[in-house]
Amino acid sequence: MCGIIGFMSRKKRLISGDRIAIALDSLKERGNGQGSGYVGYGIYPKFKDSYAIHVFLDNVPNYDEIREKVKNTLEKYGYVLKDEEIPTKEGILEKEHIPWRFFYDFDEKYRDIEEDTMVKIVMEINDKIDGAFVFSSGKNLGVFKASGWPMEVAKFYKLNEYKGYMWLSHARYPTNTRGWWGGAHPFNLLNWSVVHNGEITSYGTNKRYVESFGYKCRMLTDTEVVAYIFDLLIRKHKLPVEYALNAISPKFWKEIDNMPEEERKIHEAIRMTYGGATLNGPFAIIVGTHEGMMFMNGDIEKESAMVGLTDRIKLRPLVAAEKDDLAFVSSEEAAIRKICPELDKVWMPDAGMPVIARIEK
Amino acid sequence: MEKVKENMEVILDAKDLEYRELNEKIHKILNENPNVKKIILKNVLGQRFIGNGIQKKGLIIEIYGVPGGDLGMFMNGPTIIVHGNTDHAPGNTMDDGKIIIHGSGGDVTGHSMRGGKIFVRGNVGYRSGIHMKEYKDKFPVLVVGRTAKDFLGEYMAGGIIVVLNIDNKGNDLGKIKGKMIGTGIHGGSIYIRGKIDESQLGVAADIKEFTEEDRKRITPYIEEFCKEFGLSDELKNKLINSEYTKIAPISKRPFGKLYTPDLR
Numbered sequence: 001m002c003g004i005i006g007f008m009s010r011k012k013r014l015i016s017g018d019r020i021a022i023a024l025d026s027l028k029e030r031g032n033g034q035g036s037g038y039v040g041y042g043i044y045p046k047f048k049d050s051y052a053i054h055v056f057l058d059n060v061p062n063y064d065e066i067r068e069k070v071k072n073t074l075e076k077y078g079y080v081l082k083d084e085e086i087p088t089k090e091g092i093l094e095k096e097h098i099p100w101r102f103f104y105d106f107d108e109k110y111r112d113i114e115e116d117t118m119v120k121i122v123m124e125i126n127d128k129i130d131g132a133f134v135f136s137s138g139k140n141l142g143v144f145k146a147s148g149w150p151m152e153v154a155k156f157y158k159l160n161e162y163k164g165y166m167w168l169s170h171a172r173y174p175t176n177t178r179g180w181w182g183g184a185h186p187f188n189l190l191n192w193s194v195v196h197n198g199e200i201t202s203y204g205t206n207k208r209y210v211e212s213f214g215y216k217c218r219m220l221t222d223t224e225v226v227a228y229i230f231d232l233l234i235r236k237h238k239l240p241v242e243y244a245l246n247a248i249s250p251k252f253w254k255e256i257d258n259m260p261e262e263e264r265k266i267h268e269a270i271r272m273t274y275g276g277a278t279l280n281g282p283f284a285i286i287v288g289t290h291e292g293m294m295f296m297n298g299d300i301e302k303e304s305a306m307v308g309l310t311d312r313i314k315l316r317p318l319v320a321a322e323k324d325d326l327a328f329v330s331s332e333e334a335a336i337r338k339i340c341p342e343l344d345k346v347w348m349p350d351a352g353m354p355v356i357a358r359i360e361k
Numbered sequence: 362m363e364k365v366k367e368n369m370e371v372i373l374d375a376k377d378l379e380y381r382e383l384n385e386k387i388h389k390i391l392n393e394n395p396n397v398k399k400i401i402l403k404n405v406l407g408q409r410f411i412g413n414g415i416q417k418k419g420l421i422i423e424i425y426g427v428p429g430g431d432l433g434m435f436m437n438g439p440t441i442i443v444h445g446n447t448d449h450a451p452g453n454t455m456d457d458g459k460i461i462i463h464g465s466g467g468d469v470t471g472h473s474m475r476g477g478k479i480f481v482r483g484n485v486g487y488r489s490g491i492h493m494k495e496y497k498d499k500f501p502v503l504v505v506g507r508t509a510k511d512f513l514g515e516y517m518a519g520g521i522i523v524v525l526n527i528d529n530k531g532n533d534l535g536k537i538k539g540k541m542i543g544t545g546i547h548g549g550s551i552y553i554r555g556k557i558d559e560s561q562l563g564v565a566a567d568i569k570e571f572t573e574e575d576r577k578r579i580t581p582y583i584e585e586f587c588k589e590f591g592l593s594d595e596l597k598n599k600l601i602n603s604e605y606t607k608i609a610p611i612s613k614r615p616f617g618k619l620y621t622p623d624l625r
Binding site for chain 2: 029314333335337346348
């Protein structure tokens with residue numbers, strides 16, 4: 001269950017959010033109206049070098065107080081340049097939460113450790129402030145999600161008013177945990193965003209693993225932990241992306257045994273060191289980032305990238321496609337063709353092998 | 362609704378129709394025009410369940426576009442021709458009839474098929490032919506032009522799967538990549554053109570000798586495949602006279618002692 005689709009322009013062409021909404025809407029049969037969400041990269045050009053922090057505030061009469069607590073936490077480390085309610089359209093969804101956004105800069109003294117500090121702030125707010133959840137904390141990007149059908153959520157947030165060069169989206173069919181605004185995808189931390197179809201049966205192991213590094217899982221659903229694993233492995237531990245993805249969707253021991261010596265040692269090391277990061281269970285995920293990634297061949301990608309990955313025995317669908325500068329990854333080909341009828345190339349990626357789209361140099 | 366023409370052919374534009382609407386329209390056409398011979402669906406995009414449960418020998422449903430999952434599920438009799446790729450599980454638990462896919466089939470193509478034939482010119486996804494079964498005169502057949510992803514014929518209990526391993530022009534695609542072929546297979550046979558290593562097999566699958574008897578068995582299906590996709594006689598002869606790897610069950614009950622290894 002669940003439908004996912006993402007696309008990026010490899011030339012960083014800005015594309016209106018209504019395109020991703022139309023595509024996701026065509027996957028609505030894969031969801032049940034209990035959670036839909038989007039993330040757009042490049043949508044806040046006016047504040048592109050500042051953090052855009054999206055927060056759900058409980059819709060209670062004293063929500064001002066909750067917001068002030070969030071603001072006070074932020075102001076311990078820097079400056080709020082602007083804050084406002086995220087513009088929404090009335091009469092579409094029951095407003096369980098008030099989505100609020102802060103554009104934010106760190107104080108000079110935190111500049112060198114601002115990403116770690118931002119992670120700390122997000123965890124602190126989600127853990128300590130009752131009635132507030134940070135659901136987006138990157139630069140020049142924003143998550144928009146709620147309980148509802150894809151088109152309802154898109155109209156609620158007026159997605160057509162945003163333009164981005166990369167969009168990921170998700171239509172949810174909650175299975176193991178209840179549907180709520182914070183449980184809708186994408187899950188985001190810093191510049192990482194994850195949409196996920198499947199279930200992570202290793203959630204307990206993964207949660208304990210990331211929590212031992214200071215992350216706190218507070219969104220009451222499994223996918224959250226995937227965003228933290230990406231942050232930990234790629235940003236913090238600086239693993240080449242291919243190795244990180246191998247840690248998440250590892251090779252079978254039988255395959256590892258048959259590898260040439262050097263490769264075998266690397267894969268053994270990955271499995272032994274990062275056993276806690278291995279995602280067990282069926283999954284297809286799309287990850288978006290402009291966090292910066294290192295590739296095995298030594299390439300360093302400072303720009304944005306989109307990664308599609310399934311579990312190694314392919315228990316969830318994933319289709320990839322290309323048209324000119326556009327790269328797509330989706331649960332179904334039809335959703336891609338809904339917004340781009342003529343494609344140059346369509347293929348089904350191999351299980352456990354990533355599809356990575358990068359900005360053209 | 363489009364009028365039924367003299368030649369009993371109906372054209373239906375599926376653009377922006379929900380799958381329920383589209384399928385209701387198809388059923389309405391069939392109910393109101395018992396003599397209809399062909400339904401042509403244009404602009405199909407992601408609509409699921411097309412042709413589900415239709416019991417009508419001789420009916421042709423021709424699809425332009427990319428139909429959604431479970432195409433021709435429980436179908437008994439009609440022929441569905443798809444000019445495009447399909448999503449998951451075309452021919453799911455199909456009883457009789459034919460599905461011809463000019464593009465590629467998604468994951469679990471031919472899922473639990475119990476009769477009829479599926480011909481795919483392109484590739485098929487993971488777990489194709491899973492749970493195919495046969496009983497008396499019911500005998501499902503899946504023929505794939507290019508290649509199949511892993512777990513081909515998983516838990517297969519009957520029928521035949523043939524993988525031809527040729528590209529769109531008929532050239533050989535080389536070494537087959539599929540892994541876990543025939544995991545849990547306990548009936549039926551899989552024929553893959555070319556060589557397969559033991560390491561590519563799943564639990565319970567075995568490589569058997571490909572005999573002239575086997576060649577005779579698969580020849581009519583290869584001929585039908587070539588006819589449906591208009592392939593040359595030269596290519597047809599090459600495919601018929603190629604070497605295949607036959608994969609079949611080690612035993613009828615490979616997991617009979619999985620939970621009770623000590624019991625006899």
